[in-house]
Amino acid sequence: MSDILLQSRPELAPGVRLQSDRLTGEPMLLSPEQVVILNATAHSIVLKCDGSTSIQKLLDSLATEYEASLDVLQGEVLAYLSELHEKKLVIFSP
Amino acid sequence: MSFRPYALLAEITYRCPLHCPYCSNPTVYPSGTDLSVTEWCRVIDEAADLGVVHVGFSGGEPLLHTNLPDLIRHARQTKLYTNLITSGIGLTEQLATQLQAAGLDSLQISFQSDQANLANEIAGTQAHEKKITAVRVAQEANFALSANVVLHRNNIERLPQIVDFILSLGIKRLELANAQYYGWALLNRAHLLPTREQVTAADDFVTREKERLRDHIEIFYVLPDYFMNRPKACMNGWGQRYLTVNPKGEVLPCPNAASIPNLRFDNVRSQPLTWIWNHSQSFNQFRGEEWMTEPCRSCPERTQDFGGCRCQAALLTGDAANTDPVCDLSPHRTIVDAIFDAVNGYTSQPPSLTARQNPSISMQNY
Numbered sequence: 001m002s003d004i005l006l007q008s009r010p011e012l013a014p015g016v017r018l019q020s021d022r023l024t025g026e027p028m029l030l031s032p033e034q035v036v037i038l039n040a041t042a043h044s045i046v047l048k049c050d051g052s053t054s055i056q057k058l059l060d061s062l063a064t065e066y067e068a069s070l071d072v073l074q075g076e077v078l079a080y081l082s083e084l085h086e087k088k089l090v091i092f093s094p
Numbered sequence: 095m096s097f098r099p100y101a102l103l104a105e106i107t108y109r110c111p112l113h114c115p116y117c118s119n120p121t122v123y124p125s126g127t128d129l130s131v132t133e134w135c136r137v138i139d140e141a142a143d144l145g146v147v148h149v150g151f152s153g154g155e156p157l158l159h160t161n162l163p164d165l166i167r168h169a170r171q172t173k174l175y176t177n178l179i180t181s182g183i184g185l186t187e188q189l190a191t192q193l194q195a196a197g198l199d200s201l202q203i204s205f206q207s208d209q210a211n212l213a214n215e216i217a218g219t220q221a222h223e224k225k226i227t228a229v230r231v232a233q234e235a236n237f238a239l240s241a242n243v244v245l246h247r248n249n250i251e252r253l254p255q256i257v258d259f260i261l262s263l264g265i266k267r268l269e270l271a272n273a274q275y276y277g278w279a280l281l282n283r284a285h286l287l288p289t290r291e292q293v294t295a296a297d298d299f300v301t302r303e304k305e306r307l308r309d310h311i312e313i314f315y316v317l318p319d320y321f322m323n324r325p326k327a328c329m330n331g332w333g334q335r336y337l338t339v340n341p342k343g344e345v346l347p348c349p350n351a352a353s354i355p356n357l358r359f360d361n362v363r364s365q366p367l368t369w370i371w372n373h374s375q376s377f378n379q380f381r382g383e384e385w386m387t388e389p390c391r392s393c394p395e396r397t398q399d400f401g402g403c404r405c406q407a408a409l410l411t412g413d414a415a416n417t418d419p420v421c422d423l424s425p426h427r428t429i430v431d432a433i434f435d436a437v438n439g440y441t442s443q444p445p446s447l448t449a450r451q452n453p454s455i456s457m458q459n460y
Contacts, residue, residue: 015200015238019173023098023145030175032200032240035100035147088312
């Protein structure tokens with residue numbers, strides 16, 4: 001999935017849950033067969049996968065949050081969302 | 095070195111309306127009374143304290159446990175991810191509503207084949223249509239749903255039809271798992287083990303279809319390990335990630351561990367789960383690499399496959415500390431090859447099938 005549209009709205013796939021680890025406090029995504037530990041940046045991205053925020057808006061707010069340029073962010077964030085999509089953890093609404 | 099379990103398999107009952115000849119339950123059920131709801135809740139709490147994040151409710155048929163919604167509610171309150179592994183038999187709209195209210199995260203329904211006649215013959219009961227109804231009920235309740243089909247000689251050639259059937263039900267995730275030869279499946283191996291031709295055709299089909307259907311359905315395919323030349327990384331290593339608690343409260347490093355002779359399992363009624371996980375003989379017996387014999391001991395692949403499956407080593411070579419005989423470096427690989435030759439040589443009817451029985455029935459026999 002390389003052709004993610006910036007106006008699409010990512011959200012957690014059905015049956016996927018975000019919570020913090022009881023032992024370490026780290027944020028993680030849980031699905032029937034997976035446990036994915038999230039770093040701080042990944043956590044910021046996943047928190048915005050709410051089904052109503054577009055990728056464009058997600059990028060804008062991350063750019064502010066991390067004081068980073070959109071050009072740099074866009075490639076990395078799209079790659080990460082695409083990876084979560086491949087793992088069936090995130091889906092995109094048009 | 096400390097170990098952390100991530101997943102608990104809670105076998106809450108051995109009772110089941112189905113009689114699948116490849117059931118992984120033990121063929122001789124342990125005695126004793128089943129754990130109470132209070133005891134299960136304590137097991138769930140202790141598992142969460144150890145680091146478990148997933149709990150799979152299984153059996154037997156977990157829907158037969160009258161307090162299943164209570165157990166799921168408790169697991170969710172403990173912040174565990176809850177998965178129900180079911181035949182679907184007994185999933186009424188009312189029960190689905192209760193499970194949903196309890197917070198069930200996902201549900202896996204088994205199918206035996208795509209057609210009612212073959213599926214019912216394998217299940218030993220009229221289950222197929224009821225399973226289709228259960229899928230509808232689960233979909234209406236909006237559960238994250240997957241299907242599981244165990245493959246063996248009598249249904250593996252129907253893989254294309256099975257995949258079409260699952261797609262037609264609107265299911266987005268499918269596990270195609272070749273039977274693993276333990277428990278009832280071992281008893282029925284001569285009847286169930288596919289031929290090499292069948293396995294080759296199935297592998298080719300799945301590799302092709304997985305890619306073609308990737309936007310429609312996620313397919314997981316579990317190879318039959320007898321046909322591989324290196325063993326599976328069974329349980330991701332003994333006592334590393336998983337624990338199973340059976341209906342009687344015994345804690346097992348893997349669901350089939352009871353097939354290893356002389357391995358004693360501690361019970362949650364006598365010991366805290368934390369002690370069992372960290373200190374029991376059964377969990378430490380094959381942890382790490384100390385127990386390994388050659389060729390594993392000096393093999394660079396031991397860090398990837400952990401020597402394969404202890405149960406298989408015990409069942410086929412008589413010693414659980416041997417290299418899994420599936421490995422072609424094992425001096426016992428000839429045992430696996432001889433099993434194939436016998437199966438591939440069948441020209442007439444294989445020996446008759448032993449249908450899985452429920453505890454109450456088999457008690458009378460033993």
